[in-house]
Amino acid sequence: MSLFNRLVATALPAVPKGLVRKVSSRYIAGDGIEDAVRVVAELNRSGAMATVDVLGEDIERKEEAIATADAYRAVLKEIEARKLDGNVSVKLTALGLKLDKDFCLETVEKLVRDAAARKSFVRIDMEDSSCTSDTIETYRKLRARGLDNVGIVLQAYLRRTAADVESLLDLSPNIRLCKGIYVEPRRVAFKDGAIVNRSYATLLERLLDGGAYVGIATHDEKLVFEAERLVRARKLDRARYEFQMLLGVERELRDIVMASGHRMRVYVPYGKSWYAYSVRRLKENPAIAGHVVRAMLARK
Amino acid sequence: MSLFNRLVATALPAVPKGLVRKVSSRYIAGDGIEDAVRVVAELNRSGAMATVDVLGEDIERKEEAIATADAYRAVLKEIEARKLDGNVSVKLTALGLKLDKDFCLETVEKLVRDAAARKSFVRIDMEDSSCTSDTIETYRKLRARGLDNVGIVLQAYLRRTAADVESLLDLSPNIRLCKGIYVEPRRVAFKDGAIVNRSYATLLERLLDGGAYVGIATHDEKLVFEAERLVRARKLDRARYEFQMLLGVERELRDIVMASGHRMRVYVPYGKSWYAYSVRRLKENPAIAGHVVRAMLARK
Numbered sequence: 025m026s027l028f029n030r031l032v033a034t035a036l037p038a039v040p041k042g043l044v045r046k047v048s049s050r051y052i053a054g055d056g057i058e059d060a061v062r063v064v065a066e067l068n069r070s071g072a073m074a075t076v077d078v079l080g081e082d083i084e085r086k087e088e089a090i091a092t093a094d095a096y097r098a099v100l101k102e103i104e105a106r107k108l109d110g111n112v113s114v115k116l117t118a119l120g121l122k123l124d125k126d127f128c129l130e131t132v133e134k135l136v137r138d139a140a141a142r143k144s145f146v147r148i149d150m151e152d153s154s155c156t157s158d159t160i161e162t163y164r165k166l167r168a169r170g171l172d173n174v175g176i177v178l179q180a181y182l183r184r185t186a187a188d189v190e191s192l193l194d195l196s197p198n199i200r201l202c203k204g205i206y207v208e209p210r211r212v213a214f215k216d217g218a219i220v221n222r223s224y225a226t227l228l229e230r231l232l233d234g235g236a237y238v239g240i241a242t243h244d245e246k247l248v249f250e251a252e253r254l255v256r257a258r259k260l261d262r263a264r265y266e267f268q269m270l271l272g273v274e275r276e277l278r279d280i281v282m283a284s285g286h287r288m289r290v291y292v293p294y295g296k297s298w299y300a301y302s303v304r305r306l307k308e309n310p311a312i313a314g315h316v317v318r319a320m321l322a323r324k
Numbered sequence: 325m326s327l328f329n330r331l332v333a334t335a336l337p338a339v340p341k342g343l344v345r346k347v348s349s350r351y352i353a354g355d356g357i358e359d360a361v362r363v364v365a366e367l368n369r370s371g372a373m374a375t376v377d378v379l380g381e382d383i384e385r386k387e388e389a390i391a392t393a394d395a396y397r398a399v400l401k402e403i404e405a406r407k408l409d410g411n412v413s414v415k416l417t418a419l420g421l422k423l424d425k426d427f428c429l430e431t432v433e434k435l436v437r438d439a440a441a442r443k444s445f446v447r448i449d450m451e452d453s454s455c456t457s458d459t460i461e462t463y464r465k466l467r468a469r470g471l472d473n474v475g476i477v478l479q480a481y482l483r484r485t486a487a488d489v490e491s492l493l494d495l496s497p498n499i500r501l502c503k504g505i506y507v508e509p510r511r512v513a514f515k516d517g518a519i520v521n522r523s524y525a526t527l528l529e530r531l532l533d534g535g536a537y538v539g540i541a542t543h544d545e546k547l548v549f550e551a552e553r554l555v556r557a558r559k560l561d562r563a564r565y566e567f568q569m570l571l572g573v574e575r576e577l578r579d580i581v582m583a584s585g586h587r588m589r590v591y592v593p594y595g596k597s598w599y600a601y602s603v604r605r606l607k608e609n610p611a612i613a614g615h616v617v618r619a620m621l622a623r624k
Contacts, residue, residue: 249522253486253526280483283511
């Protein structure tokens with residue numbers, strides 16, 4: 025983490041929530057499902073696919089998990105009804121992973137089956153390293169139960185990921201590869217940006233050569249370059265992979281990637297639980313943090 | 325572009341022309357053909373080959389293009405008469421590319437045929453991205469007309485270059501590979517120096533493996549290292565490639581490369597239109613710009 029990011033992370037609790045919200049509005053679709061649907065339709069018109077995230081992470085009661093799953097079902101229904109090009113991304117902690125693993129598995133299995141009935145797809149997001157093993161295990165169980173419209177995320181900053189890739193390749197998995205953004209101890213995650221990038225490029229090469237479908241999730245143009253290099257050298261069909269970026273981040277690079285003929289999927293979060301998501305985005309992106317600082321100064 | 329370079333670019337119009345000229349004198353042979361011939365002979369004695377550039381870019385009348393082509397013919401004649409080891413580098417805009425593409429093709433074709441009669445070679449320089457497609461097309465037409473003593477330049481900073489390499493390899497082309505120095509929009513060119521270097525190394529590897537003859541044009545020792553690594557791993561004969569550097573730039577690295585047993589060709593500009601060339605060199609090279617600043621301070 026750069027010094028600037030560390031300063032921002034330290035200062036963030038002092039930033040008024042209303043201000044975080046204002047700055048966040050560029051990368052969250054809005055509070056309601058209608059906001060998400062509108063943004064997905066706009067993205068589709070621009071040539072991009074979408075994946076919808078109902079905001080909300082750790083929960084305290086199973087009823088909250090069921091409500092979140094129902095919200096996802098509503099999204100899947102709208103996407104099908106409006107013939108949109110989109111799927112959904114879910115966090116297992118929002119579906120009860122920390123409350124009861126079996127309940128969580130049951131809840132996500134039901135959602136993946138509902139998505140299958142609508143010919144859609146469920147991406148299981150990856151969270152901090154306390155969830156990694158359970159999330160991968162949940163994915164394996166879903167695949168063992170015959171479901172294949174489901175994918176997982178691997179994080180290049182985790183030291184374990186190279187081994188996870190090897191253990192998953194037999195499944196011909198659908199993997200979103202990202203750098204990883206949670207704060208992790210050095211024993212768990214690479215701390216050096218250059219190592220994380222080398223890890224990302226190495227894992228991507230292994231995934232592509234191992235027959236995985238890869239969601240190449242990055243806003244780092246150096247990694248976009250590596251990905252394009254790997255794809256070109258293998259003459260890979262564009263249906264074998266997709267690029268993925270977050271709503272509101274690096275719009276110019278998104279357009280450049282699409283103009284090069286690659287498929288692009290944009291991550292569209294919506295909902296009332298926007299704070300944790302926003303703070304994570306603010307911490308990772310000095311440019312966005314700059315907006316916060318300027319906005320705070322402007323208020324004086 | 326670094327902050328320093330940006331400052332220099334901003335300050336340059338304020339630098340007196342006489343001063344630009346004085347600083348430029350180290351990387352321009354002089355005003356006349358006798359200056360160019362003298363410098364080529366010196367380079368040959370030091371073990372380097374040369375390529376001569378008659379300064380002058382965009383023109384307004386066809387007569388100027390014909391005068392430039394005649395100047396090149398005079399250079400080719402002198403090189404043959406004095407048994408020098410040198411060829412010529414031409415800019416198509418100086419031969420009328422922006423006035424009339426067919427006229428330009430005819431003019432350069434005549435020059436390439438004259439060079440062939442003297443067993444010499446014509447390198448077609450690459451200019452800004454508004455010229456790229458037309459320049460490549462002109463090269464293809466010359467090759468289709470049976471001329472093979474002609475080569476082209478590809479720029480590693482352009483996003484299109486990987487595709488251009490693939491489309492040209494069938495011709496067993498003679499390619500000078502450089503980073504590229506014109507100011508281009510992000511949609512067109514990589515802006516990050518690390519990406520440009522990765523692009524350069526990747527393109528060089530593909531060109532060498534694809535059977536192209538490559539002029540490895542760089543003053544970046546990181547790229548010299550990558551080039552030597554690629555050449556060594558392939559046990560390439562030294563006749564399959566050459567290094568290329570500009571007159572007056574990184575003389576020490578030039579000597580190091582030659583001492584390692586590689587062939588080296590130095591780009592020797594001469595002529596009265598030295599200003600545009602000099603400003604481009606000043607903008608790209610903070611070390612040279614430093615000389616300007618020191619020279620200005622010394623005048624006070």
